[in-house]
Amino acid sequence: MMLKRFMTISAIALLMSLIFYLPDLYRYVANGVLYIGKGDGMKQMIPFQVYLYEHFKESRTFYDVSFGLGGDYFTSLSYYYATSLVSYITFLLLAVYQLFNHADVITQMIHMQYVTAILKCSLVFVAMYYAAKEIGLKNRPALLAAILYSWSTIFYYFTYTWSFFSDVMIYLSLSILGLERLLRKGRPFILIMSIAVTVFSNFYLAYYEMIAVGIYFLLRVIRRHHDDRLTRPQAVLQTVAAAVIGFMVGNIGFIAGVTSFINNDRTLEKLNVPLLIEWSSNNNIFYGGFHLVVIFVAVIALFSFKLYRYYYYKLFAVATWILMLGSLTPFVGSMFNGFSMPQRRWVYILAFSTAILAALFIQHLAELTVRELLLAACPIILVVLISALLLQQFDYWILYIPLIVMMMVFYLKNPTGRWRSLIILATALCQLTLIQDYHYGVQHPYFKTADYFYADVYNRKMQQEIDQLKNAQPDDMRRISLNDNSSVNTPMYYGYNGTMLYSSIFDKKILEFYEDDLQIAQDKQKNSYYARLSGRENLASLLNVDHYITAEPDASPLFKQMDDFVAAKRYAVLKNPYPLPSVRVADKTYAASSLHNALEREHAMLAGVVKEEGAAGHFQVPDLLPYAKLSTDHADYKGRTLDVKEDGGGLVLAFDRSKIQPYTELYLTMKADIIVPEDRDFYVQVNEKKVMKPKKKYKYRRRAKDAVMNVKAAETIRITFPKGTYHVELRSVQGEDYQQLRQAYAKYQKKPLTFKKEKKGFSVDLQGDKGTLVLPMPYTTGLTAYVDGKERPVEAVNYLMTGVDVKPHDKQVIIRYTPPYLKWGLVIMLIGLLSTALWLQRIHQKTK
Numbered sequence: 001m002m003l004k005r006f007m008t009i010s011a012i013a014l015l016m017s018l019i020f021y022l023p024d025l026y027r028y029v030a031n032g033v034l035y036i037g038k039g040d041g042m043k044q045m046i047p048f049q050v051y052l053y054e055h056f057k058e059s060r061t062f063y064d065v066s067f068g069l070g071g072d073y074f075t076s077l078s079y080y081y082a083t084s085l086v087s088y089i090t091f092l093l094l095a096v097y098q099l100f101n102h103a104d105v106i107t108q109m110i111h112m113q114y115v116t117a118i119l120k121c122s123l124v125f126v127a128m129y130y131a132a133k134e135i136g137l138k139n140r141p142a143l144l145a146a147i148l149y150s151w152s153t154i155f156y157y158f159t160y161t162w163s164f165f166s167d168v169m170i171y172l173s174l175s176i177l178g179l180e181r182l183l184r185k186g187r188p189f190i191l192i193m194s195i196a197v198t199v200f201s202n203f204y205l206a207y208y209e210m211i212a213v214g215i216y217f218l219l220r221v222i223r224r225h226h227d228d229r230l231t232r233p234q235a236v237l238q239t240v241a242a243a244v245i246g247f248m249v250g251n252i253g254f255i256a257g258v259t260s261f262i263n264n265d266r267t268l269e270k271l272n273v274p275l276l277i278e279w280s281s282n283n284n285i286f287y288g289g290f291h292l293v294v295i296f297v298a299v300i301a302l303f304s305f306k307l308y309r310y311y312y313y314k315l316f317a318v319a320t321w322i323l324m325l326g327s328l329t330p331f332v333g334s335m336f337n338g339f340s341m342p343q344r345r346w347v348y349i350l351a352f353s354t355a356i357l358a359a360l361f362i363q364h365l366a367e368l369t370v371r372e373l374l375l376a377a378c379p380i381i382l383v384v385l386i387s388a389l390l391l392q393q394f395d396y397w398i399l400y401i402p403l404i405v406m407m408m409v410f411y412l413k414n415p416t417g418r419w420r421s422l423i424i425l426a427t428a429l430c431q432l433t434l435i436q437d438y439h440y441g442v443q444h445p446y447f448k449t450a451d452y453f454y455a456d457v458y459n460r461k462m463q464q465e466i467d468q469l470k471n472a473q474p475d476d477m478r479r480i481s482l483n484d485n486s487s488v489n490t491p492m493y494y495g496y497n498g499t500m501l502y503s504s505i506f507d508k509k510i511l512e513f514y515e516d517d518l519q520i521a522q523d524k525q526k527n528s529y530y531a532r533l534s535g536r537e538n539l540a541s542l543l544n545v546d547h548y549i550t551a552e553p554d555a556s557p558l559f560k561q562m563d564d565f566v567a568a569k570r571y572a573v574l575k576n577p578y579p580l581p582s583v584r585v586a587d588k589t590y591a592a593s594s595l596h597n598a599l600e601r602e603h604a605m606l607a608g609v610v611k612e613e614g615a616a617g618h619f620q621v622p623d624l625l626p627y628a629k630l631s632t633d634h635a636d637y638k639g640r641t642l643d644v645k646e647d648g649g650g651l652v653l654a655f656d657r658s659k660i661q662p663y664t665e666l667y668l669t670m671k672a673d674i675i676v677p678e679d680r681d682f683y684v685q686v687n688e689k690k691v692m693k694p695k696k697k698y699k700y701r702r703r704a705k706d707a708v709m710n711v712k713a714a715e716t717i718r719i720t721f722p723k724g725t726y727h728v729e730l731r732s733v734q735g736e737d738y739q740q741l742r743q744a745y746a747k748y749q750k751k752p753l754t755f756k757k758e759k760k761g762f763s764v765d766l767q768g769d770k771g772t773l774v775l776p777m778p779y780t781t782g783l784t785a786y787v788d789g790k791e792r793p794v795e796a797v798n799y800l801m802t803g804v805d806v807k808p809h810d811k812q813v814i815i816r817y818t819p820p821y822l823k824w825g826l827v828i829m830l831i832g833l834l835s836t837a838l839w840l841q842r843i844h845q846k847t848k
Contacts, residue, residue: 006126012143013125013150017118020151023436025114032450035113037161039446042457043502045163047492048080050109053091054495061761063783063817065477066491068501068530069510069543069800070777075260075819079505083253084201086123086167090116106458106493110450117159120166124150127173128355134180135312137359144424145359149173151431152351153438154292161446168205169348171198175213176352179239183220186229186843188242192836195246203257208336212349219319225311245839248832252825259821265508266340266527269701273330273342285327285350286380287387287395290442292347293434296380296401297427298354301361303376304368313364316357323350341699362423365408366415373412377405395437400430457486458493459567462549466494469547469573476762477582477755477776479543481532483550486568488531499545500531507778513800519598519669521707523692527700535689536710537665538602538741541580542798543776548574553688557664557712558738578738578745582755583776585769585806589614592799597621598708599667599734605798606744609772619740624666624733628653633718641675642721642728650720651728663713663735673704675725685720687711706731761816768808775802775815786814 027033036042055064055073062074074082081087094112101108125146132142149155149169158166171194178191199206220228221235230238247254277283282290286299301307302321308314326332327350333342368376384398404426411419439447454460462484469480479497482490491498501510504527514520514530521534533539537556540548547562548555551569559574588608594616595601603619604610610617634649635642644650653668660666672684678696685691686709694701704727711717713735719728751767755775764773779796785804786792788811797803804813 009126009129010122013122013129013146014118016125016147016150017121020121020432020435021114021118023439024117027447028114028450033447034110034450034453035117035160035447036110036453037446038448038452039161041161041163042448042453043487043489044080045161046106046109046113047487047489048077048503049087049090049112050105051492052077052081052087053094053109054105056091057095059759060757061759061817062819063761063780065757065762065777066495066497068491068503068506069499071507071510072260072780072782072817072819075256075263076503076506078253078256078260079202079204080162080164080503083256084164084167085197086116086120086170086201087164089119093119104460104463110453113160113163116163120159120170121150121155124155124166124169124173127170127177128352131173131177131180132356132359134177134184135356137356138363140421140424141359141363144362144427145355147428148295148355148358148431149352151428151435152292152348152355153289153435153442154348154351156435156438157291157443158345158348160443164202165205165345166348167201168198168208169352171201171205171209172212172349172352174198175209176216178242179213179217179220182238182242183228183230183235184225186238188238188245188843189836189840191239191242192246192249195243196249196832198250199247200250200253203254203261206254206257207338208346208349211336212346216319219315223311241839245832245835248828249836251828251832252822255821255825256819259819260505263507264505265511267702268341268527268699269696269703273334275329275331277328277330281387281391281393283327283344284387285324285347286383287398288391288393288442291344292351293438294350294354295358295427295431295434296384297361297404298358299380299383300373300376301357303379304361304372306368306372307361307364310360310364313357313360316353316360320350320353320357323347323353358427362420362427365411365420365423368412370409370412373405373408377401393441395434395441397430397434397437400426400433404430456568461565461567462571463494465549465563465565465567465571465573466496470496473546474752475582475754476757477544479545481540481545481548483532483548483552483554484568488529497544499533499543502529502531504528507780509778509796509800515702515705515707517598517601517799519706519708521689521691521709525693525702525704526698527702534708534710536602536708537576537578537738538606538736540576541578541741541745542602542605544580544582546576546579548576550574578741580744581748581752583753583764583773584748585751585753585766585771585773587769587771589772590617591615595619597669597732597734599736601799603740606740609774609797609803610799611772611795611797611803621734621736624655624659624735625653625730627659628655628717628733630730633720637728640727640729642726644721644723644726647722648720649723650718651730653717653719653730653733655715655717657715660713660715660735663737665710665736665738666713666717667732667734667736668709668711668717668719669706669731669733670709670719671704671706671727671729671731672719672721673727674721675727677724680722680724682722682724684709685718687714687718710736761814763815764813766806766810766812769806770808771806772797773804773806773813774798775804777802779803780817782817782820784816784818786816788812 024035063072067073128149129142129146132145155166174194178194181187182191198209281288285292285294330342333344336346337343407423481499488500488502535556537558549571551571555574561572562575563573586609590604590610591614592610595604600619604617631652633652634646635644674682681695683692689709689711756763778800779802783794785794795803
């Protein structure tokens with residue numbers, strides 16, 4: 001009987017999900033409009049899912065050199081899809097889909113976004129229905145609660161923007177269902193499993209759930225329901241026990257997420273959180289809101305104080321009041337975001353609360369008088385009308401307000417089941433109309449067509465050109481660098497080893513390498529981002545960049561153009577004339593403390609290997625800055641403050657030709673940041689090199705640091721900015737003649753070593769050299785080296801890279817990776833499963 005009911009509810013859920021997504025399916029078929037956000041959706045969500053699917057399918061080790069510069073992609077992407085159970089279902093369905101569809105995997109993954117959205121909407125529906133039933137809602141009001149929650153604007157927004165995030169809407173309903181079953185019936189299984197899947201799937205979502213479910217538990221325990229089987233001490237003890245056991249079962253995913261978070265660097269400018277939100281249409285939860293628009297019936301329910309005498313009605317009304325008040329201050333968003341930058345992602349909890357409250361209101365509606373109903377409806381009617389007038393925007397869903405209120409009046413005069421069913425149907429149709437208004441009125445600018453996607457994001461002509469370059473690569477550690485603004489994660493789209501990554505979480509050592517050790521000038525100065533190597537030839541050779549594809553004149557002056565092609569625009573393909581072997585054995589070791597600037601560090605890595613201890617590196621290059629004549633152009637420079645009077649103004653450095661003539665490039669080390677205006681992006685340009693920077697008020701902006709602007713050697717260096725006021729510090733100017741690179745190229749070409757990827761790790765065949773085997777991939781704990789079958793220590797070298805000491809008689813090195821937490825995590829999970837089984841057996845024996 002229970003199984004039959006579950007199948008019926010699941011079928012209804014699937015039907016409701018299909019109805020919900022029918023407009024989006026039509027927009028895709030008729031006009032090619034993708035249910036994928038043009039921002040993070042196309043730049044992160046699609047490439048991450050494709051990347052994980054391909055690696056999971058091939059059963060590769062959790063470390064790969066293709067993840068940015070290399071790294072533990074499973075741990076780093078645990079914030080996204082790596083530990084998402086819903087994503088695993090998506091991947092299984094995609095594997096089946098590939099048996100019948102032979103398009104490229106990118107197109108297949110786009111199709112799967114619709115399948116996953118419908119599936120997830122169904123899961124949200126089913127979980128919400130059973131949660132609603134558990135707190136006493138009758139069948140039809142429970143179905144309405146499930147519709148309002150699964151059809152909410154926040155679900156629609158989450159699923160197309162960050163599709164993994166809407167997983168939490170399943171887990172919230174399951175957690176509330178599990179908590180209620182424990183408190184009212186003494187059955188812990190659903191609570192344990194809901195905590196386990198939440199904890200495993202995403203540590204960030206688990207944090208949200210801990211706050212939401214924790215507060216719900218406190219409200220339930222402070223004022224118990226008369227049907228509660230557990231006393232307060234029993235409730236606390238058993239709930240804590242269930243939470244601990246659930247955490248044990250799902251600990252592997254949680255530890256992966258926490259490990260990645262700890263190893264990440266989210267350093268931002270000073271955080272300034274105002275007391276109240278900025279009042280705008282985006283934050284209006286009653287009309288035109290960006291994240292959530294609350295169904296108006298829930299607001300009527302809030303003002304129906306007569307119904308507060310019911311336990312759950314009062315519980316969810318109080319919770320809704322608290323959440324609505326919380327939506328007025330960014331501090332709540334900051335709290336849910338780990339007390340960092342405020343985000344309104346938490347409002348899915350308000351969607352849950354209002355869905356339940358609206359359904360409870362309709363269930364108890366017959367107990368109101370007409371006068372009480374109309375008085376309760378006045379506030380939301382006024383708010384909606386005022387909002388519509390202020391926004392000068394008409395949404396069709398407001399036509400349902402007078403219709404539904406009139407139907408409620410008729411119901412109060414003649415309280416039959418038919419009228420209540422009509423009210424439920426009209427409310428559901430109102431929510432469906434609201435979603436279409438939300439799509440066209442709020443979110444429409446963020447939707448792009450398939451034509452846009454295949455022209456500007458994933459271009460098949462670009463794929464063909466990259467495939468040709470990959471086919472010519474000598475081994476698995478060669479890299480290609482692509483300058484293309486469509487997505488920083490282009491290596492995941494096109495399947496090559498690159499030099500860039502856009503992800504909320506990755507190893508902070510890479511940012512330290514970019515910002516502190518080598519001071520690489522990057523375009524964006526944003527968290528979650530690193531890209532390319534600023535056209536620095538030494539770094540390109542050290543990191544095995546053989547080819548550079550660009551539509552701009554921004555490559556190293558040594559790179560030679562070998563081809564060009566037209567994709568979204570015309571691109572040049574340039575070849576590195578001094579490629580070093582993929583891996584190399586360095587016979588000299590230099591102490592990091594003896595190297596004082598980026599150019600010295602580059603030379604030391606070319607001549608040998610850099611470690612914490614070693615010989616002093618004598619790579620000093622003269623500083624040419626004291627020999628330069630400094631002047632201004634349409635600007636005033638006092639102290640360290642540069643006031644630029646017009647666009648393109650700034651500083652001018654003039655050198656004698658004799659000082660510049662020996663060099664191919666100049667390395668200008670400087671620190672530059674905008675002072676005013678604070679609300680405008682800007683650029684820093686040094687001769688031919690131009691770097692874009694985000695505005696001062698950008699919330700994910702990293703602090704400005706010293707950076708090297710490498711340009712072709714010239715007697716005049718112009719440092720220019722847009723009109724504004726800037727903080728500018730000039731550190732040094734050094735010349736680079738690339739003699740050290742040419743010497744390294746000649747030296748290592750004599751004994752080239754090759755790097756091979758295997759399912760269980762990586763292998764290198766040696767040629768009898770003694771020294772440190774340098775692998776240009778980020779070192780991380782968990783990497784293990786086996787030299788001719790015997791384990792040997794792995795160490796961090798060259799600031800970022802991986803090193804293994806080798807001897808003349810060594811033949812082969814195998815590198816393997818195991819996440820450090822995995823073995824103990826499996827043990828803890830097994831203990832958690834055993835504890836669950838023992839607890840359930842004890843309950844069964846008591847019941848028997």
